[in-house]
Amino acid sequence: MVSMPNTISTPSAQPSASTRQKAKTRPFSSSALLGLIPIVLLLIAWELATRSGGYSSVLLPSPSAVAIVFVRDWSDLARHTGASVSRVIIGVSLAFLTATPLGLLIGRFPVLDRIMDWSVQIFRSFPIIALIPLAILFFGIGERPAIILIWIAAFWPLLISTIFGVKNVERTLMKAAKVANASNALILRDILLPSALPSILTGLRLSIGAGWLTVVTAEMMAVKSGLGYLIMYAQVIFRPDLIIAGILIIGAIGLMFDQCVRIARKRFCRWQEGLVQES
């Protein structure tokens, strides 16, 4: 509990301090393990399904058979996972470095918003899969088309969330900045960026999700490595166990990315604790 001098009584400061302590312990508490329940149930259902013999075990391998893949094909899985993850990190980073500044500017200057609004709505409607043929024509087979497709896929959620965050800045705060005669650069950096940061990080979660979906799709067509490629290749060589192993990794990494952004949010938005509900 935070100690306060007696001269200034602060009833409102106490609940927020205790909220903070709770928030700190939550991710590591046993309640986090509740999230494993559906996964365990699914594993049991899967095991029962394979044992019932309704499906040929050649088509639907048992959990243990897939577990063996993780041991036996460990190095292949690691190599393809690494390829996919690094593409997503590069693509999403490019999206972050471009979409966030653009979003700050669009949110700050209504003229830019009017210029860009229709285009944003049009371009974000394109399914990335529809852009793959063009990307291959332009950039060939390899890293470049994959990374550029991820960049595009991750760009829109970040841009839209950033614009939303900037537009929702408390009006009094903009007045406070204006009466201080703050420059545009200072307003963007010290007011709008931190004010929009919770929204930007929500956008980042969506972006990483979109990037992760895109990398698998792109790798099925435009590159010869990565988890998407591995899954397609496993189908060709008739290895359903390898396909399932690949899918499990995709899901696990998706969860991991999401947790990383949540931790980042806790770290960078400490000022928000006690002000908003956690998502």
Next chain:
Amino acid sequence: MNFLSIRDVSKVYERRGVPMLAVDSVNLTVAHDELICLLGVSGCGKSTLLQMVAGLEDPTEGEVLIDGCLVSGQTHPEASVVFQEHGLFPWMTVFDNVAFNLKARGTRRDERQRIAAEFIDLVGLTGFETRYPHELSGGMRQRVGIARAMTTRPKLLLMDEPFGALDAQTRAVMQTELLRLLEIHPSAVLFVTHGVNEAILLADRVVIMSPRPGRIRKIMDIDLQRPRDPTSAEFTALVRAVLDEIHDDISFVAKQ
């Protein structure tokens, strides 16, 4: 000499295409060391008037002069504003909030830190520098707001119902605190309030405004000795006089 002159200022707002006269030809002059309270029911244009003095709104007609300079589109460098609530940046610590106005002026970092520390000490918040606003009580938050406004050593403080959201006891403490700070750093003050007692407690002159359209109804000199006793006969007589003035407005607003 008059430090602030408000000359024939009117403000028209468009609300759903219908023009509304929020402030109607207001004239007011404020001397260097004067504390003026703008008093009136909600909708009387007192906050709008303050926003125009702050440079946040431009008058539709008339002009605002601070130290002989026309206020237009931006805040006069000798003026500072204290907001009611939500005026602090929630992602900045107390220290960064207090130092912000100096940072916006391009004051050097070490200079900024020295002055911010001085004013944090002055408002009694030493030890709370690294706290975030949501960790403070309402009274402490307003202390931060006042400290931030004072760091630039303004000659005109514009206060927009700064204690309006506080509980009665904290408000009384903050009123005394404001007078103490003004003795250390004197300046002209334009203080918007809807509290009759607050206005009489603080002001050299109370400017009573009436709504629809926002006009000055009456200006009352408050010649009571400081510190003022709100329970004294002279004080309560003044309260009664002010209430008589705004009685019609209160019933008018209550009927809305």
